[in-house]
Amino acid sequence: MQLLVGAVVANGPRENSFRSAADALFRSAAVTYGSHVIGVVLTGMLHDGTAGLDFIKRCGGTAVVQNPADAEFSSMPESALRNVDIDYSVPLAEMRALLVQLTRHSSARHPQLAIPNDLQAEAAIAERVVGTAEEIERIGQQVTLTCLDCGGSLWEMKSGNVLRYRCHTRHAFSAEALLEAGQAPLEETLWVAIRMMEERKNLLTSMA
Numbered sequence: 001m002q003l004l005v006g007a008v009v010a011n012g013p014r015e016n017s018f019r020s021a022a023d024a025l026f027r028s029a030a031v032t033y034g035s036h037v038i039g040v041v042l043t044g045m046l047h048d049g050t051a052g053l054d055f056i057k058r059c060g061g062t063a064v065v066q067n068p069a070d071a072e073f074s075s076m077p078e079s080a081l082r083n084v085d086i087d088y089s090v091p092l093a094e095m096r097a098l099l100v101q102l103t104r105h106s107s108a109r110h111p112q113l114a115i116p117n118d119l120q121a122e123a124a125i126a127e128r129v130v131g132t133a134e135e136i137e138r139i140g141q142q143v144t145l146t147c148l149d150c151g152g153s154l155w156e157m158k159s160g161n162v163l164r165y166r167c168h169t170r171h172a173f174s175a176e177a178l179l180e181a182g183q184a185p186l187e188e189t190l191w192v193a194i195r196m197m198e199e200r201k202n203l204l205t206s207m208a
Contacts, residue, residue, distance in 0.1 A: 015172040022041070022052050026055050038056075038064060039056040039063050044076035049076050054084045067091045118138075121138060122139060141158060152167040152171075
């Protein structure tokens with residue numbers, strides 16, 4: 001089972017443009033172990049891990065981030081703090097002692113909560129090669145946006161504190177990650193348009 005989960009996390013479709021993604025790992029752990037899960041986001045770029053910590057919190061787990069002022073790259077902990085009710089934010093030097101305390105003393109953790117149905121469904125979809133539109137419609141609402149990885153339709157997830165989108169081939173994005181990922185193709189398209197206009201101008205000049 002551990003080998004299967006590892007293969008799914010490592011080889012599945014990208015979430016927030018990453019494979020393997022912290023969000024996928026955190027969701028799998030949260031659905032399986034509930035309030036026993038402690039999610040930790042350290043230094044890093046962009047937004048991976050933010051939605052995952054929200055999954056963990058919704059299942060009764062504990063969310064920990066490195067203090068952004070202490071992080072070499074502060075984007076990931078800042079995103080988590082901005083979007084999720086984080087339990088602890090500490091410098092890296094204090095992380096070990098905090099994790100020892102949380103793992104040894106169950107009173108420091110949250111009580112067990114029922115695993116939300118939408119997370120169970122999303123975890124089940126993520127374990128397969130492809131989901132169905134009907135399955136995703138039960139946990140999201142189709143919107144007029146397309147997946148940047150496969151070009152399919154996107155569904156806006158109905159639950160949780162982090163605005164997210166998912167396609168039926170299992171690619172997933174937070175709103176911030178989707179905005180960030182769309183910047184590069186937009187710039188590329190604009191440069192192609194400029195090049196074509198310049199070439200057309202040069203051709204017309206030669207013809208004149």
